[in-house]
Amino acid sequence: MNSIAKEASISVAVRIRPLTPDESTLRKIVDVVDDRMLVFDPHSSSSENPRIGRHNKRHKEHKFIFDRLFDEDSSQSDIYENATKPSIDAALQGYNSTIFAYGATGCGKTFTISGTPESPGIIFLALKDIFDYVSQNSNEREISIQISYLEIYNENIIDLLNIETNTKKLTLLENENSEIIVNNLSKYNVSNVEDVMDLIIRGNYNRTVSPTEANLTSSRSHAVLQVYISQSPILNDVMENSTKSVLSIIDLAGSERASATKNTGLRLHEGANINKSLLALGNCINALCDNRKNHHIPYRNSKLTRLLKFSLGGNCKTVMIVCISPSYRHYDETLNALKFANRAKEIKTKVVRNKTTVMKHVGSYMKIISDQKRKIYELETLMDVSVKREMNTFNEQRKNIYSQIDIMIERIGKNLNNYQNVQSYQIFNIAKRKLLLVYLKQFTDFSDTLVELEDYNQLSILKEYLLKFINYLKNSLLSLNQNTKLNDLLVEYSESFHKRLREIDGWSESDDVLYLKQLDLLKTKMEFHIGEESSILFDSWFNDNNISIDMGIMPKTFAQYLVIFSSLDNLDTARVKCEALINGLINNIIQQMEAIDLTNTNGGNMKILNNSKKRTHNTKITENDDEEQNSFIRQGNRINSINNKLMRVNLESSKEDESLSEIESSLILDSNKGVLTISKNMTTNNYSNPSLFLNSESTPQKNDVFNGDFDISPNISKISKEYPNRHDISTIQEWEESNSSIVIRKDENNDNGTTNENNKIKNNDNNMNWNIELPEKMSPSTSFSPTSLHFRRSRFRRLSNDQKLTSKKLIASPKITSPHRLVGFDSKSNNLQFQDPIQDNHNGNEYGNADEFADVMERDDVDIEL
Numbered sequence: 001m002n003s004i005a006k007e008a009s010i011s012v013a014v015r016i017r018p019l020t021p022d023e024s025t026l027r028k029i030v031d032v033v034d035d036r037m038l039v040f041d042p043h044s045s046s047s048e049n050p051r052i053g054r055h056n057k058r059h060k061e062h063k064f065i066f067d068r069l070f071d072e073d074s075s076q077s078d079i080y081e082n083a084t085k086p087s088i089d090a091a092l093q094g095y096n097s098t099i100f101a102y103g104a105t106g107c108g109k110t111f112t113i114s115g116t117p118e119s120p121g122i123i124f125l126a127l128k129d130i131f132d133y134v135s136q137n138s139n140e141r142e143i144s145i146q147i148s149y150l151e152i153y154n155e156n157i158i159d160l161l162n163i164e165t166n167t168k169k170l171t172l173l174e175n176e177n178s179e180i181i182v183n184n185l186s187k188y189n190v191s192n193v194e195d196v197m198d199l200i201i202r203g204n205y206n207r208t209v210s211p212t213e214a215n216l217t218s219s220r221s222h223a224v225l226q227v228y229i230s231q232s233p234i235l236n237d238v239m240e241n242s243t244k245s246v247l248s249i250i251d252l253a254g255s256e257r258a259s260a261t262k263n264t265g266l267r268l269h270e271g272a273n274i275n276k277s278l279l280a281l282g283n284c285i286n287a288l289c290d291n292r293k294n295h296h297i298p299y300r301n302s303k304l305t306r307l308l309k310f311s312l313g314g315n316c317k318t319v320m321i322v323c324i325s326p327s328y329r330h331y332d333e334t335l336n337a338l339k340f341a342n343r344a345k346e347i348k349t350k351v352v353r354n355k356t357t358v359m360k361h362v363g364s365y366m367k368i369i370s371d372q373k374r375k376i377y378e379l380e381t382l383m384d385v386s387v388k389r390e391m392n393t394f395n396e397q398r399k400n401i402y403s404q405i406d407i408m409i410e411r412i413g414k415n416l417n418n419y420q421n422v423q424s425y426q427i428f429n430i431a432k433r434k435l436l437l438v439y440l441k442q443f444t445d446f447s448d449t450l451v452e453l454e455d456y457n458q459l460s461i462l463k464e465y466l467l468k469f470i471n472y473l474k475n476s477l478l479s480l481n482q483n484t485k486l487n488d489l490l491v492e493y494s495e496s497f498h499k500r501l502r503e504i505d506g507w508s509e510s511d512d513v514l515y516l517k518q519l520d521l522l523k524t525k526m527e528f529h530i531g532e533e534s535s536i537l538f539d540s541w542f543n544d545n546n547i548s549i550d551m552g553i554m555p556k557t558f559a560q561y562l563v564i565f566s567s568l569d570n571l572d573t574a575r576v577k578c579e580a581l582i583n584g585l586i587n588n589i590i591q592q593m594e595a596i597d598l599t600n601t602n603g604g605n606m607k608i609l610n611n612s613k614k615r616t617h618n619t620k621i622t623e624n625d626d627e628e629q630n631s632f633i634r635q636g637n638r639i640n641s642i643n644n645k646l647m648r649v650n651l652e653s654s655k656e657d658e659s660l661s662e663i664e665s666s667l668i669l670d671s672n673k674g675v676l677t678i679s680k681n682m683t684t685n686n687y688s689n690p691s692l693f694l695n696s697e698s699t700p701q702k703n704d705v706f707n708g709d710f711d712i713s714p715n716i717s718k719i720s721k722e723y724p725n726r727h728d729i730s731t732i733q734e735w736e737e738s739n740s741s742i743v744i745r746k747d748e749n750n751d752n753g754t755t756n757e758n759n760k761i762k763n764n765d766n767n768m769n770w771n772i773e774l775p776e777k778m779s780p781s782t783s784f785s786p787t788s789l790h791f792r793r794s795r796f797r798r799l800s801n802d803q804k805l806t807s808k809k810l811i812a813s814p815k816i817t818s819p820h821r822l823v824g825f826d827s828k829s830n831n832l833q834f835q836d837p838i839q840d841n842h843n844g845n846e847y848g849n850a851d852e853f854a855d856v857m858e859r860d861d862v863d864i865e866l
């Protein structure tokens with residue numbers, strides 16, 4: 001024990017309670033001079049308050065000076081703050097402290113110590129401060145607060161918090177640390193004022209209280225509340241002292257004489273015992289005031305003095321609050337109490353802070369170490385938990401990021417797959433490019449062969465014609481510029497998804513890298529797919545007998561025939577034959593390319609199917625064999641019919657797979673009035689007659705304005721069932737436009753080979769045409785979707801104003817499998833013409849000849865993108 005003892009005095013405060021109503025007529029016997037001095041029975045008071053009754057004694061003025069004096073108007077907090085607070089602070093600093101209230105019955109001891117719910121006393125106010133201190137210091141110190149509550153009644157100790165405990169077991173002991181211990185007394189851990197007050201109420205309920213004449217709820221016992229405060233530093237500074245202290249708050253029983261309370265029997269016995277312990281208290285105080293050394297202090301004369309041994313004469317800061325009544329009725333008790341208090345002032349105590357140092361208490365040191373270890377373990381566990389939590393969060397974040405990247409990449413892939421036509425376009429372009437190169441090579445070689453035949457003047461026109469065609473092939477090649485649309489789409493999607501990904505919690509720069517790598521992978525996969533598909537497509541074309549074998553063989557045989565023809569006597573005949581041969585050949589190529597452009601199947605499976613019987617090529621050349629010559633001409637015609645066969649096959653395949661007919665095409669027309677003509681074959685049995693439908697909630701009427709979708713369907717009943725809002729408009733004679741709508745007219749003027757009344761459509765045999773006419777003042781946002789069996793979700797859009805007003809732009813998807821293929825563009829009527837190629841009756845006549853076709857193809861205003 002580190003004992004730096006300080007000498008201190010018992011602090012004595014006197015509190016005067018207010019007069020009670022029944023005392024109002026009695027003389028006041030105390031006069032408060034200031035906050036320390038009191039005059040008992042002052043002379044001046046005798047005239048104002050005449051003596052009455054038997055208390056007619058001659059008064060004598062006494063002056064007392066105390067550490068603090070509180071008059072009738074003093075509040076509970078005045079007492080607490082000024083008389084007792086220093087003792088509480090001392091207890092929190094490790095000093096034992098005792099506060100006790102002394103005084104005659106009914107003078108305010110219980111009021112001062114316990115108070116009332118409205119006006120709580122020292123116990124409540126002290127404990128509140130203690131717990132405030134605990135919460136303010138809990139980071140640095142481990143502070144535990146326990147309480148016990150006992151009473152000494154008739155020299156017996158009663159555990160007020162455990163009334164069952166046999167009083168005989170509650171014995172007083174003094175331990176080696178000079179502390180008074182009550183054996184078997186229950187102690188309760190408390191963590192807030194409410195806990196304490198609950199226990200106090202419980203204890204007070206058990207208190208021995210009986211009415212006396214002086215006080216209806218007179219306390220017949222001494223009540224002792226003890227607060228055990230132990231504190232140790234939390235932090236590793238083990239050299240810092242731990243402290244233990246006890247704060248005792250004692251409500252003594254009334255100090256009146258036994259006679260004053262008119263008690264008899266039990267009450268008298270109580271009074272005797274009360275007075276015995278109070279007498280003993282007085283004797284102890286007297287002895288303590290005696291300056292003689294080593295004289296005996298009779299603590300052992302009563303339980304109360306034994307309990308208060310160190311509060312009075314030892315290691316304790318002690319405050320005595322003497323409660324007095326100002327009324328003449330308590331003349332003697334008040335005088336005695338004041339004299340008692342005055343003596344107590346003289347008592348000197350030796351106050352020692354109860355600190356425990358490491359050096360002296362190795363056991364405590366070990367405890368500190370184990371406490372610290374426990375704390376470290378707890379902290380480590382806590383850290384572990386938080387690190388684990390962090391790790392989990394991190395892992396979750398990573399998992400989320402990776403899966404989000406995967407999802408986004410997959411979505412980009414899916415989105416790009418939605419642009420089948422763009423992909424197909426690229427696939428198709430590459431294959432077509434290769435094919436064109438092959439043709440070019442073939443024809444250039446062939447043209448070179450002709451050089452050898454230069455002597456034959458009559459062939460010069462043909463050669464010129466051939467060169468013109470080679471030129472056409474070259475131009476076609478040039479127009480097949482690299483398509484970057486897929487790449488543009490990829491960039492567009494990847495940027496917008498990247499932006500979204502960056503908003504994910506935990507996204508870092510390394511994730512950017514990962515994402516971009518994944519994108520590269522996706523791009524490579526796509527490029528590989530496109531390359532592979534275009535190779536397959538090219539192979540299918542190249543290996544197709546109808547195309548490549550003929551193309552590969554023709555130039556050679558053709559040259560040989562030219563030689564034969566040129567050697568004929570009749571040059572005119574030779575020229576006609578040569579012309580027919582070349583014409584047939586070029587027409588074939590053009591038509592094949594046309595067929596490729598408009599009839600390849602969807603996506604990566606773009607194979608030109610051929611159901612035609614395998615043809616055998618007759619390459620045997622016999623001079624003057626008309627049959628042979630005719631066979632070449634027939635061969636030309638036969639090749640002409642390839643398209644039709646291809647078309648038929650495609651039609652069949654589209655019937656097998658409904659999705660094949662779900663194709664997209666976009667028709668973009670400028671604001672100039674134009675007509676889209678969709679030809680309808682009335683004769684073929686391969687599919688039902690297409691009909692025109694409107695998508696409209698209400699049935700369209702004549703002169704209705706329509707801005708919505710419309711379809712041309714092969715199967716009315718099926719479509720009607722599936723799409724109840726589609727209306728067959730074929731019965732509507734004329735569906736007039738307003739300025740901002742579309743005019744759809746049923747063309748009934750179906751005479752073969754004639755034009756309709758608007759001169760806009762060139763009709764063919766067996767065809768019935770629908771005109772879809774754009775109004776003059778179509779707004780830029782006006783759009784509608786004509787859909788045929790094979791052209792679904794087509795769109796008309798107006799071009800921007802700076803584009804040629806007379807131009808029309810057709811963008812057809814390479815996925816088109818329609819037998820309705822673009823067959824021409826009528827520049828006079830501004831018509832785009834679609835024709836069913838199943839009919840064999842046009843044989844390319846739509847174009848007239850390659851020149852005308854080339855003319856059409858090379859027009860700026862007809863742009864066919866495939």
Ligand SMILES: Nc1ncnc2c1ncn2[C@@H]1O[C@H](COP(=O)(O)OP(=O)(O)OP(=O)(O)O)[C@@H](O)[C@H]1O
Pocket residue numbers: 016017018072103104105106107108109110111112215217218219220252253254255323
């Ligand atoms: N300062 C005060 N202000 C107002 N009322 C008071 C004051 N002091 C005491 N009283 C009232 O006087 C009455 C008696 O007080 P209290 O019970 O505290 O006396 P006591 O000294 O504890 O008596 P006992 O020794 O018999 O227990 C109570 O009704 C109490 O409310």
